[in-house]
Amino acid sequence: MSSATPPQTTGAEQPSAPAAISVTAWSPGPDVIEVRRTPAPGPARSTWRTFRETLRGLFTTFGRFHEKPVTVQYPEEKTPVYPRFRGRHKLHRFEDTGLEKCVGCSLCAAACPSDCIRVVAAENTPEHRVSAGERYAAVYEINLSRCIFCGYCEVACPFDAITMGHDYELSDYDRTDLIFTKEMLLAEPIQRTPLRNEGE
Amino acid sequence: MLALVGYYEEWWIQILKGIVIFAIALSLVPLILLAERKLLGRFQSRYGPNRVGPYGAMQPLADILKLLTKEQFRPTTSVGFLFAIAPLISILTAVAAFAIIPFGDTQDIFGTKVGLYGVDVSIGPLYLFAFGAIAFYGIMLGGWSSGSKYSFLGAMRGAAQLISYEVSQGLALVGVIITAQTLSLTGIVLAQKGMWYVLPQFFGFLIFLVASFAETNRVPFDLTEADAELVGGYNTEFGGGRFASYYFAEYLNVLVVSGVVTTVFLGGWLLPFGIHPPGWVDPFVVLFKMSLIAFLFIWVRATLPRLRYDQLMSFGWKVLLPLATLNALVTAIVVVSTH
Numbered sequence: 001m002s003s004a005t006p007p008q009t010t011g012a013e014q015p016s017a018p019a020a021i022s023v024t025a026w027s028p029g030p031d032v033i034e035v036r037r038t039p040a041p042g043p044a045r046s047t048w049r050t051f052r053e054t055l056r057g058l059f060t061t062f063g064r065f066h067e068k069p070v071t072v073q074y075p076e077e078k079t080p081v082y083p084r085f086r087g088r089h090k091l092h093r094f095e096d097t098g099l100e101k102c103v104g105c106s107l108c109a110a111a112c113p114s115d116c117i118r119v120v121a122a123e124n125t126p127e128h129r130v131s132a133g134e135r136y137a138a139v140y141e142i143n144l145s146r147c148i149f150c151g152y153c154e155v156a157c158p159f160d161a162i163t164m165g166h167d168y169e170l171s172d173y174d175r176t177d178l179i180f181t182k183e184m185l186l187a188e189p190i191q192r193t194p195l196r197n198e199g200e
Numbered sequence: 201m202l203a204l205v206g207y208y209e210e211w212w213i214q215i216l217k218g219i220v221i222f223a224i225a226l227s228l229v230p231l232i233l234l235a236e237r238k239l240l241g242r243f244q245s246r247y248g249p250n251r252v253g254p255y256g257a258m259q260p261l262a263d264i265l266k267l268l269t270k271e272q273f274r275p276t277t278s279v280g281f282l283f284a285i286a287p288l289i290s291i292l293t294a295v296a297a298f299a300i301i302p303f304g305d306t307q308d309i310f311g312t313k314v315g316l317y318g319v320d321v322s323i324g325p326l327y328l329f330a331f332g333a334i335a336f337y338g339i340m341l342g343g344w345s346s347g348s349k350y351s352f353l354g355a356m357r358g359a360a361q362l363i364s365y366e367v368s369q370g371l372a373l374v375g376v377i378i379t380a381q382t383l384s385l386t387g388i389v390l391a392q393k394g395m396w397y398v399l400p401q402f403f404g405f406l407i408f409l410v411a412s413f414a415e416t417n418r419v420p421f422d423l424t425e426a427d428a429e430l431v432g433g434y435n436t437e438f439g440g441g442r443f444a445s446y447y448f449a450e451y452l453n454v455l456v457v458s459g460v461v462t463t464v465f466l467g468g469w470l471l472p473f474g475i476h477p478p479g480w481v482d483p484f485v486v487l488f489k490m491s492l493i494a495f496l497f498i499w500v501r502a503t504l505p506r507l508r509y510d511q512l513m514s515f516g517w518k519v520l521l522p523l524a525t526l527n528a529l530v531t532a533i534v535v536v537s538t539h
Contacts, residue, residue, distance in 0.1 A: 058499060064243055065242050070245045071247050073247075
């Protein structure tokens with residue numbers, strides 16, 4: 001009904017109302033909504049209402065009783081993530097040459113708001129060529145106990161060498177175990193996190 | 201006095217029965233505990249405990265083990281002796297009340313006549329209310345002796361609530377007692393041979409049920425432990441085995457109340473439509489009816505929010521008590537005019 005009428009009577013044109021308000025009566029102002037209550041029901045009506053609403057509540061919960069639980073049985077079944085989910089970082093190699101994409105420029109470390117990336121660069125030599133550029137990351141560490149998974153490192157990287165992966169199971173018993181080295185970040189995860197399908 | 205009702209046994213049978221009933225009560229409590237947690241889960245679209253043992257069946261055992269291995273501690277402001285004895289009062293009264301619930305008529309077991317109940321007292325409901333009244337000391341002393349504000353408030357609420365609703369509970373039973381013309385619980389069951397009292401005493405049944413929710417401190421009348429406002433109410437300061445005792449007593453009280461409702465309103469071990477099964481079926485019939493009432497308790501817990509304190513009081517005194525009185529009065533008039 002209201003959706004069919006053209007927007008002539010929107011709230012923007014209303015504030016011409018205060019002219020009708022007398023000076024003696026307290027005015028709640030145009031943006032205070034007046035609450036109107038129906039008269040309180042008598043004892044019989046209110047008892048009946050309580051009884052009826054109680055029964056209605058009971059049948060509502062009984063309806064849930066028949067349904068299948070919505071619980072995700074976590075360690076056995078995992079919540080699938082969206083394609084752009086920002087999980088644990090990954091470092092990448094070129095698929096054809098196998099060289100690392102990271103050139104050790106430390107832009108990710110500079111962009112990191114929680115200061116959890118440490119990069120130490122070294123020169124590539126013809127005998128020892130690690131990356132495609134002049135230099136490579138000799139040390140590349142991410143302290144995942146400090147990382148806030150904002151994805152700024154991914155944005156800052158000029159070579160798409162670091163991206164945010166899909167892993168979210170990152171708990172450990174020791175804080176030192178949460179400092180991920182370059183080898184760990186380059187390796188494929190042992191178990192893949194399920195990816196959410198289209199429309200799921 | 202005991203000789204006036206039904207039948208009473210040799211002393212050694214009484215002791216044996218006591219042990220058996222205690223064992224049954226002890227093993228029913230973990231069952232209802234598990235049932236409550238599983239059913240609450242299903243009412244809220246989740247599974248409930250399902251990790252310990254098959255389908256979570258070992259969960260109560262794990263809970264009890266955990267609680268019993270915890271350290272016994274008490275606040276420095278507490279009153280030591282009362283603090284230790286209060287959970288025991290709760291559990292003792294619950295077990296004692298369980299003794300009079302009849303699970304069947306007298307049976308011939310190996311040539312001896314044995315009644316399938318702890319004891320058939322000639323003052324059944326009075327015995328029940330006596331222990332119900334002592335049970336409130338368990339809550340009251342526990343809350344007061346903790347020496348903490350929340351416990352104290354919980355205990356005070358508990359005292360007021362139990363006293364208020366005990367009156368309606370008692371008056372709701374008066375109608376049944378007038379109709380059955382006996383105070384013995386087995387007598388009341390046998391008087392229901394023609395028709396269960398849930399039909400002629402329907403209002404009494406409803407009043408008794410609602411008052412029982414309050415008497416067992418269950419939702420929506422769980423103001424004594426109101427977790428949201430009083431932390432844990434009277435049992436805030438209790439931990440480990442003592443907390444387990446309170447917990448145990450609460451569920452045992454639910455069982456006792458379901459047993460009493462079964463006995464008084466649902467015809468105890470009697471089956472409808474003139475079906476007369478062999479005697480050994482009787483306890484199972486009673487247990488089945490009890491589980492229906494227990495299911496109702498859990499269902500209501502999953503549904504209703506807690507009442508406000510003034511709502512609780514005005515409901516008890518202004519609605520329930522007049523209705524219970526009216527019910528007893530009308531029953532009395534009907535019984536007198538038809539006899």
